[in-house]
Amino acid sequence: MAKNGILAVLITMVPCFLLVGLTRAQLSVDYYSKTCPNVEDIVRKEMISILSVAPSLAAPFLRLHFHDCFVRGCDGSVLLNSTKDNKAENEAPPNRSLRGFGSVERVKAKLEKACPNTVSCADVLTLMARDAVWLSKGPTWPVSLGRRDGRISIADETMQLPPPTANLTQLIQMFAVKGLDLKDLVVLSGAHTIGTTDCAAIKGRLYNFTGQNNLNDVDPFLDRNYIAKLRSKCSPTDTTTLIEMDPGSYKTFDLSYFKQVAKRRSAFHSDWALLTDSFTRAYVLKHVNGFESEFFQDFAESMIKMGNIGVLTGDQGEIRKKCSIVNY
Ligand code: HEM
DSSP: OHHHHHHHHHHHHHHHHHHHHHHHTOOBTTTTTTTOTTHHHHHHHHHHHHHHHOGGGHHHHHHHHHHHHTTTSSSSGGGOOOBTTBOOGGGSGGGTTOOOHHHHHHHHHHHHHHSTTTSOHHHHHHHHHHHHHHHTTOOOOOOOBOOBBOSOOOGGGGGGSOOTTOOHHHHHHHHHTTTOOHHHHHHHHGGGGSOEEEHHHHHHHHHOSSSOOSTTOOOTTSOHHHHHHHHHHOOTTOOOOEEESSTTOTTSOSSHHHHHHHTTOOSSHHHHGGGGSHHHHHHHHHHHSOOHHHHHHHHHHHHHHHTTTTOBOTTSSBOOSBTTBOOO
16 A cells, blocks of 8 residues: 555656656746846847848848757857867858858847846847847747757758758758758748848859859759849859849848749749749749738748757756857
């Protein structure tokens, strides 16, 4: 009887321990409610001020968060600088065109002043990406907080980032590894409604698609007239000129990315690849003709999923003092 009693207590206690463990390890929207209650206001105020001077930084903040989450999870590893013994993520080829690091540091410094040693760089970046979309006239959503910062950043691990030359099978695989499905893929690709690309990322489609390197070697799935337009901006040797990814509306978060994809005028082969699967194709074509609120809702949901990839919580990682260097 006594034995049974102990057993019963144990059986009820084990799930309790599990629950405590789980609770500690979870993100929550009110994570800083006691330790830094104004965190969201501080980030938003800074974002309004940064974007009022440099509106073209909205897209880089969103991209920074994506590149953070896809490599080692959303742990701020993309923000770390190289050291003498280690080449960090942000020096790897896919990350060389990332921008906005100084602004992340600026927002983090404001938070350090208001609530020292409390808010992680990973959370700062997640909030900045969310506000960047909203300030570009896109949707907003509740962000769960409590991410901790990683201490490791390895350039070679950026191989996990999808390249602009990827086909749909590759994209599906690279998203699936991160727990994101086909719908997340098409919806999150919609982020390319804002921002620019440099000629380096698209010139393969214009001059050297299969390695023959001549004027006929173009991506056959890129609209012919658009090729001419892009060529007038990007010479074969140009790697730096910036091209609007969603011409005419590259500062506004809207549906026009889907119009570009449908017309085979998107910047990357990976965008075009969305037309090669019946589900993603149907999503693109549906949103050429409206349903903006549905896209906004979907985008918010997929961003929440992306923001949860591989997060460090509880006593994992640390709260960095400065986003570019680990604490000593
Ligand atoms: C689906 C696979 C994806 C591929 C292959 C891809 C590739 C790229 C490339 C090559 C650039 C241009 C870089 C440059 O030359 O400056 C770019 C820009 C951008 N990407 Fe993606 N991307 C993908 C998905 C995403 C996702 C999921 C997001 C965010 C949720 C995102 C957000 C952005 C933004 C906002 C820019 C513009 C950045 C700027 O203006 O500086 N991308 N992407």
